[in-house]
Amino acid sequence: MSGTLPADSPETGDSVERDAAMSGAALRVDAGRPAVVEQDIILRAEGITKRFGALIVLRGVDVYLRRGEVLGLVGDNGSGKSTLVKILCGFQRPDSGRIFVDGKEVGFNSVQEARARGIETVYQDLALVSQLTVYQNLFLNRELTRFGRLRWLRNNAMRQLARQYLSDIKVDIPSVDALVETLSGGQRQAIALARATRQEAGVLLLDEPLAAMGAKESALVIELVKDLSHNHGVSMIIIDHNYTHLFELCDRLNVLQEGRITYDQRVAETSVEELTELMVTEYRRRVTVGERELKR
Amino acid sequence: MHTTPEEEGLAPASRYAERGHLRRVSDVLFQRAETTIFIVCVALIIYFSIRSSAFFSYTNVVTMAQYTAPIAVIGAGEVLLLDLAEIDLSAGQVFLTAPWFVVLLSRRGIPLGWAIVVSLLFCIAIGAFNGLIVVGLRVPSFVATLGMNYLLAGLVLIASNDITSDMVGTSGKFGRFFGIGSWAEGLWGLAIVAIIWALLKGTRFGLHTTATGGNELGSAEAGIPVRQVKIWCFVIIALICGLIGIIDSIRIGSLDPAAPGLNEMLSGVSAAVIGGTALTGGKATVLGTLIGAVVLGVLEDGFNLIGVSANWFILVEGAVILVAMAINVQLARATARTIR
Numbered sequence: 001m002s003g004t005l006p007a008d009s010p011e012t013g014d015s016v017e018r019d020a021a022m023s024g025a026a027l028r029v030d031a032g033r034p035a036v037v038e039q040d041i042i043l044r045a046e047g048i049t050k051r052f053g054a055l056i057v058l059r060g061v062d063v064y065l066r067r068g069e070v071l072g073l074v075g076d077n078g079s080g081k082s083t084l085v086k087i088l089c090g091f092q093r094p095d096s097g098r099i100f101v102d103g104k105e106v107g108f109n110s111v112q113e114a115r116a117r118g119i120e121t122v123y124q125d126l127a128l129v130s131q132l133t134v135y136q137n138l139f140l141n142r143e144l145t146r147f148g149r150l151r152w153l154r155n156n157a158m159r160q161l162a163r164q165y166l167s168d169i170k171v172d173i174p175s176v177d178a179l180v181e182t183l184s185g186g187q188r189q190a191i192a193l194a195r196a197t198r199q200e201a202g203v204l205l206l207d208e209p210l211a212a213m214g215a216k217e218s219a220l221v222i223e224l225v226k227d228l229s230h231n232h233g234v235s236m237i238i239i240d241h242n243y244t245h246l247f248e249l250c251d252r253l254n255v256l257q258e259g260r261i262t263y264d265q266r267v268a269e270t271s272v273e274e275l276t277e278l279m280v281t282e283y284r285r286r287v288t289v290g291e292r293e294l295k296r
Numbered sequence: 297m298h299t300t301p302e303e304e305g306l307a308p309a310s311r312y313a314e315r316g317h318l319r320r321v322s323d324v325l326f327q328r329a330e331t332t333i334f335i336v337c338v339a340l341i342i343y344f345s346i347r348s349s350a351f352f353s354y355t356n357v358v359t360m361a362q363y364t365a366p367i368a369v370i371g372a373g374e375v376l377l378l379d380l381a382e383i384d385l386s387a388g389q390v391f392l393t394a395p396w397f398v399v400l401l402s403r404r405g406i407p408l409g410w411a412i413v414v415s416l417l418f419c420i421a422i423g424a425f426n427g428l429i430v431v432g433l434r435v436p437s438f439v440a441t442l443g444m445n446y447l448l449a450g451l452v453l454i455a456s457n458d459i460t461s462d463m464v465g466t467s468g469k470f471g472r473f474f475g476i477g478s479w480a481e482g483l484w485g486l487a488i489v490a491i492i493w494a495l496l497k498g499t500r501f502g503l504h505t506t507a508t509g510g511n512e513l514g515s516a517e518a519g520i521p522v523r524q525v526k527i528w529c530f531v532i533i534a535l536i537c538g539l540i541g542i543i544d545s546i547r548i549g550s551l552d553p554a555a556p557g558l559n560e561m562l563s564g565v566s567a568a569v570i571g572g573t574a575l576t577g578g579k580a581t582v583l584g585t586l587i588g589a590v591v592l593g594v595l596e597d598g599f600n601l602i603g604v605s606a607n608w609f610i611l612v613e614g615a616v617i618l619v620a621m622a623i624n625v626q627l628a629r630a631t632a633r634t635i636r
Contacts, residue, residue: 091517111519127514129507131578140507140518143500151500 039103042067042235043088043119043203048097049259050083057083059259060097063237065203070229070236072246072267074275075256076283081239082124084256085205088237089121090114101203112141118202122209124239126192130181134173135162137180138195165198169224186217193224197234204228204236210245218245225249243272257282329572330584332623336570336616337591344598351601358478362547364593365485366391369540370564371571371585372492373533378568379496380509380529381577382437384426386444387537387564389557393448394419394538395463395545396553400455402464411464412474416538422448423534427527437530445557456553463545475546484543488536493582495532505529510578566613567592570620591616 041064048061057080065071075081086092088099090108099106101117108114111121128137135158144154144161162176171190173183180188189209196204209225210218226249228234240246246253247267255263255278263278345351370387377384397415402408422444429440465471475481496502507515508522516522545551569575570591571584592613599609 111517115519121517123514123517125514125517127511127517129510129514129578131510132503132507136503136507140515141504141520143503145500152498153500153503 040066041100042102043237044100045084045088046098046100048084048087048094048099050080050087050092050094057259058087058094061256061259061261063254063261065235065237068229068233068235069252070225070238070250072250072253073237073239073256074241074243074246074253074279076279079256080259081256082207085121085123085207085237085239088114089119089205091121115199118200119205120196120199120201120203121205122189122192122196122207124207124211126188128180128188128192131179133177133179134166134183134191135159135176137191138162138165138176138198140195142199166194169194169197169227171220171224184217185213186220189213189217189221190224193221197224197228197232200232201234204234206236206238208239208241210240210242222249243275247272255279329579329581329624329628330587332620332627333571333584333587333591336620337587337594340591340594340598344594344601348598348601351598356597356601358482360590360593360597361479361482361485363596364589365481366540366544366560367563367567367592368586368589369485369488369536370533370560371567371589372489372564372582373536374561374564374568375573375580375582375585376492376496376505376529376533377437378509378565378573378575379505379577379580380526381512381575382430382509382526382529383441383565383575384530384533385438385441385558385561386422386426386448387441387533387557388560388562389445389448390419390422390534391537391541391544391560392551392555392557393452394541395551396452396456396461398542399461399464399551408465408470412542415542416535419534419538420531423531424527426534427530430530431523431526445561449557452553456551458553460553461551463549463551466546466549471546475543476549481540481543481547485540488540489582489586492532492536493586496580496582501525501528506578506580508577509580563592564589566617570617570624572624 043065045061045063048058048063049056050058061080061084063071063073063084073081073084083092087094090111090113093109099108101119106113106117108117114121127140129140132140135155139158139162143151144157145151146154159176166173166176171187171194173187173191180191183191193206193209206225209221213221222245225236225238229236229249238246238249250267252264252266253270253275254261255275257263262282341351350356370391373387374384394415397418398408398411401411401414406414426437426441426444429435429444430437433440465474466476473480474484496505504515504520504522504525507518507520508525512522567588568580568585569588571581571586571588573580573585595612595616596606596609599606599612
């Protein structure tokens with residue numbers, strides 16, 4: 001994980017623009033937390049709120065992601081993790097709050113706009129079309145076309161690029177012409193991940209990339225994520241319930257509870273035990289609250 | 297599926313060797329949804345050509361082309377919607393209503409060319425309305441377009457006073473080009489089907505249609521404007537059904553206000569379904585639909601030719617749908633097994 005923690009020493013890392021911008025850097029120091037250099041932040045969200053009817057999912061989330069950092073996002077089911085990801089990637093609009101990419105405020109109206117800013121997403125449901133082939137999924141909504149407005153598909157070019165890219169990142173599939181419905185869970189996950197990373201994403205949002213996968217199947221995806229982080233400097237937010245995975249992959253952890261970030265700690269300064277303790281305590285508290293409400 | 301990570305994708309060299317040529321030919325043959333209906337089609341043609349020497353006569357081939365064209369066009373339109381996991385029950389009624397628009401506009405002194413253009417614009421509006429109801433109000437397309445079907449049927453009955461009318465534009469160069477020429481309807485039908493085939497098979501729009509039908513949420517998450525895709529498909533089917541409807545009535549020369557549009561629509565849907573298009577979305581074949589339409593056209597014409605009553609045609613049509621579908625489903629299950 002070396003070289004991916006630019007936080008406390010501005011000399012590490014590879015960012016040229018950071019050095020250039022250091023003079024005007026605004027330092028934010030929260031008690032007990034590492035200093036956050038504004039120019040290090042690739043993605044920041046402030047005061048994000050979202051409600052669906054009577055259900056308030058996010059109550060003012062503040063979250064930031066440093067350049068090259070891997071941030072783990074933990075929280076109970078229904079704590080709003082997926083909603084937060086869908087807001088950051090432009091799929092849903094927040095009720096209020098602001099999002100900054102590279103320090104500039106953005107207002108995403110669509111997934112396309114977020115993608116244009118280098119934010120790519122692997123959704124929990126993978127967003128693959130099982131009736132389409134591997135290469136069609138890999139290029140979904142980013143097809144190579146010709147003949148101008150006719151948008152005629154350049155299938156052979158896409159096949160070739162897909163084959164090349166998948167072999168580059170060592171994903172082994174029967175054929176780029178195979179239908180996705182014939183692939184295994186791990187292979188599908190790899191295709192979804194490959195789609196998000198094919199275009200040199202700056203920020204990758206991964207919503208439970210290892211869900212519903214056996215330990216052995218997960219290996220492929222974990223290797224891919226590590227490679228992207230270490231060798232390509234991709235910044236990531238990963239949602240996962242498995243602390244072993246998170247401690248292996250992440251630089252920093254955030255806990256989302258009842259629509260707010262309640263915990264922000266570097267992985268090096270915490271432990272699986274501490275995190276488990278935190279979650280269990282919170283769980284017990286909510287059970288007690290629930291019981292009290294029932295008695296009333 | 298219990299597999300080791302080596303099998304699952306971490307193997308240094310691909311475990312997937314190239315398949316042999318023979319295997320590939322058989323794969324193509326049996327994985328293609330069109331295969332069954334193509335065999336049925338050839339068998340029917342052989343049967344009728346043996347039973348009747350007139351089957352391959354020039355006039356009969358022209359007649360078959362005229363039978364087939366409307367079914368193929370409505371079917372091709374329905375393929376777009378079935379691909380989306382939607383359906384347009386009003387397509388047949390649009391097919392019947394468009395020529396009434398032309399006649400009613402002509403009666404008000406509007407030149408024929410303009411009457412056709414305005415009628416087609418009406419069709420586009422009908423399609424857009426269908427699409428907006430489905431996408432905007434989230435009314436299931438089955439219900440929304442059923443409502444539109446009766447709306448249009450009622451409109452025709454009211455506007456025509458339930459009186460049969462002659463079609464306009466049935467003479468001269470214009471008429472020949474738009475329907476009374478022997479091959480006009482067949483060629484128009486073929487051209488429209490070819491355009492829909494190219495649209496679905498070759499363009500980004502077609503791919504997005506299949507993607508939306510296969511996984512609507514996933515397609516939206518990938519940034520595909522799924523609502524726009526749906527609305528456009530409703531517009532396209534209304535436009536092409538209106539166009540072939542005008543051509544069909546110029547050929548026939550008269551309009552019946554009480555003709556049931558649902559029959560026309562169901563012929564199109566039958567052609568699509570026996571051709572190998574799934575009702576559940578994400579799997580569509582325009583080529584199969586064309587062959588399916590030819591099967592229905594050949595059946596109707598063949599029974600006429602050998603003097604079997606039209607009642608038998610309906611019975612056999614039902615049998616063909618059942619048998620072709622049963623074979624398709626079984627083949628699909630068999631190939632799914634061999635892949636795994």
